[in-house]
Amino acid sequence: MFDFLSDYDDPSLLGAFWMTVKLTVFSGVGSLVWGTLLAAMRVSPVPLMRGFGAAYVNIVRNIPLTVIIVFSSLGLADIFGMTMGAPDDFDLQGFRLAILGLVGYTAAFVCEAIRSGINTVPLGQAEAARAIGLNFSQTLRLIVLPQAFRSVIGPLANVLIALTKNTTVAAAIGVAEAATLMKTMIENEAQTLLIGAVFAFGFVVLTLPTGLILGWLSKRLAVKR
Amino acid sequence: MSSVLYDTPGPRAKRRNVLLSVVFFVLLALFLWWIWRTMDDKGQLKWALWEPFTTEQAWTTYLLPGLGDTLKAAAIAMVIALPLGAVFGIARLSDHRWVRGVAGTVVEFFRSIPVLLLMLFANEFYVRSSDISSEQRPLYAVVTGLVLYNASVLAEVVKAGILALPRGQTEAAYAVGLRKGQTMSSILLPQAVTAMLPAIVSQLVVIVKDTALGGVMLNFTELLNSRSTLAANYANVIPSFIVVAIIYIVLNFILTSFASWLEGRLRRSKKSTGAVLSAEDMEELNPAAVGGTFGTGGEGGGPSGFTFTDKPPR
Numbered sequence: 052m053f054d055f056l057s058d059y060d061d062p063s064l065l066g067a068f069w070m071t072v073k074l075t076v077f078s079g080v081g082s083l084v085w086g087t088l089l090a091a092m093r094v095s096p097v098p099l100m101r102g103f104g105a106a107y108v109n110i111v112r113n114i115p116l117t118v119i120i121v122f123s124s125l126g127l128a129d130i131f132g133m134t135m136g137a138p139d140d141f142d143l144q145g146f147r148l149a150i151l152g153l154v155g156y157t158a159a160f161v162c163e164a165i166r167s168g169i170n171t172v173p174l175g176q177a178e179a180a181r182a183i184g185l186n187f188s189q190t191l192r193l194i195v196l197p198q199a200f201r202s203v204i205g206p207l208a209n210v211l212i213a214l215t216k217n218t219t220v221a222a223a224i225g226v227a228e229a230a231t232l233m234k235t236m237i238e239n240e241a242q243t244l245l246i247g248a249v250f251a252f253g254f255v256v257l258t259l260p261t262g263l264i265l266g267w268l269s270k271r272l273a274v275k276r
Numbered sequence: 277m278s279s280v281l282y283d284t285p286g287p288r289a290k291r292r293n294v295l296l297s298v299v300f301f302v303l304l305a306l307f308l309w310w311i312w313r314t315m316d317d318k319g320q321l322k323w324a325l326w327e328p329f330t331t332e333q334a335w336t337t338y339l340l341p342g343l344g345d346t347l348k349a350a351a352i353a354m355v356i357a358l359p360l361g362a363v364f365g366i367a368r369l370s371d372h373r374w375v376r377g378v379a380g381t382v383v384e385f386f387r388s389i390p391v392l393l394l395m396l397f398a399n400e401f402y403v404r405s406s407d408i409s410s411e412q413r414p415l416y417a418v419v420t421g422l423v424l425y426n427a428s429v430l431a432e433v434v435k436a437g438i439l440a441l442p443r444g445q446t447e448a449a450y451a452v453g454l455r456k457g458q459t460m461s462s463i464l465l466p467q468a469v470t471a472m473l474p475a476i477v478s479q480l481v482v483i484v485k486d487t488a489l490g491g492v493m494l495n496f497t498e499l500l501n502s503r504s505t506l507a508a509n510y511a512n513v514i515p516s517f518i519v520v521a522i523i524y525i526v527l528n529f530i531l532t533s534f535a536s537w538l539e540g541r542l543r544r545s546k547k548s549t550g551a552v553l554s555a556e557d558m559e560e561l562n563p564a565a566v567g568g569t570f571g572t573g574g575e576g577g578g579p580s581g582f583t584f585t586d587k588p589p590r
Binding site for chain 1: 279280281282283285289293296300304318320384385388389391393396397400401404481484485487489491492493500513514520521524525528529532
């Protein structure tokens with residue numbers, strides 16, 4: 052029944068899902084860094100930075116990810132010559148361009164998740180901290196950020212799960228990940244339903260534990276108010 | 277301005293803020309100038325490339341039909357997904373454990389699969405076991421994928437909307453002698469749908485963004501797909517991307533603003549019970565929502581990944 056799977060070895064089924072995982076991990080780390088920077092700008096006391104953060108988030112969130120990823124290939128690479136350090140290796144170039152697009156897009160959601168986490172900390176916490184004589188860095192380090200981090204885990208887990216599923220958009224520029232392989236397989240093999248089930252199962256395996264573990268963690272660490 | 281992170285600035289903080297503003301402004305200006313220069317170097321600022329967008333032909337032949345298909349797919353998907361989502365959302369609140377179990381499994385399953393996989397599968401399914409013409413097939417496949425995914429997201433929205441209603445509503449309905457079904461259909465559901473409206477509108481943003489996937493992967497003639505036909509004709513890749521991105525931004529911005537206007541109206545209204553499911557609750561249900569394609573998907577998490585904070589009635 053699963054005989055046809057052995058006909059595919061470039062990439063194999065596992066290889067394709069490994070690519071999905073790599074896309075998720077690299078763009079996850081990248082968007083966490085860029086998203087945190089954006090969030091810092093959005094809550095900063097400098098109006099210009101706040102404006103930039105807000106503009107970035109509102110523009111990027113309203114553009115389809117597909118447009119961003121296709122643009123990174125047809126626009127950035129083909130017209131502006133951004134070859135991402137791999138001018139000859141098109142597979143690697145596509146992989147890196149997909150990560151670039153995913154990071155730019157996902158960072159907007161990471162930024163909003165972090166900002167909403169900071170907003171859950173009541174103003175009274177900071178006021179009380181100042182009232183007992185803590186200075187700015189102590190207030191932030193000991194009172195505000197520990198509470199903010201805890202309430203951010205839940206929303207960030209959702210963003211991570213969404214990112215895992217969004218990596219399939221990389222298929223639009225031909226990155227050899229799960230959706231690309233599924234498209235090839237489903238068009239060439241007879242067992243449509245079986246192939247659909249195998250790939251669906253793969254994504255359930257990738258996303259469900261993330262949701263369960265991080266959901267449990269965010270409930271455990273939640274600040275009871 | 278004071279926030280939880282910092283106090284109202286004094287004279288020193290004010291000076292520092294001004295300095296930071298200046299530095300940031302210079303960096304931003306340099307960056308924008310660099311983009312402008314690169315565009316100019318590659319000849320992307322030539323009027324000949326932008327000029328087509330001032331002519332009627334570019335719009336009537338390419339962009340508007342594309343936009344029309346995008347909106348058509350999104351509207352059909354929403355109209356089918358909404359009742360389906362309502363059925364599953366209510367089933368998830370059923371008193372019978374097996375109904376809850378089945379509905380919950382179906383919903384969680386479709387929420388954890390990327391929309392693209394659903395679209396690809398639907399497309400191949402229609403190729404093999406239906407006689408839908410090949411011109412119509414991409415629309416069917418895109419709508420099927422969107423319906424399966426969004427119905428499961430909307431099921432969560434409906435469930436959250438019903439749970440957000442004050443308990444007194446159910447108790448009062450039972451007290452006047454309504455049965456379970458009557459309570460749901462004439463008391464809870466109408467109020468829940470009103471409370472959900474903002475969330476539903478913001479889910480439309482996700483759907484609109486996800487249609488673009490069908491354009492690239494299934495050759496569905498929506499906006500992004502008509503962009504490539506347009507760019508092939510006028511040889512203006514970069515300008516066409518920019519124009520299409522602006523169309524998406526404006527469209528989704530209108531939808532988002534409409535959602536928050538609705539939300540504000542519902543919150544102010546004296547008739548309602550005060551339960552409103554805002555775009556922000558939606559972000560919890562589906563972070564892709566207000567942005568979107570997370571397009572391809574929103575959240576998928578397991579049952580425990582989902583939290584809904586119900587608002588106390590006012």
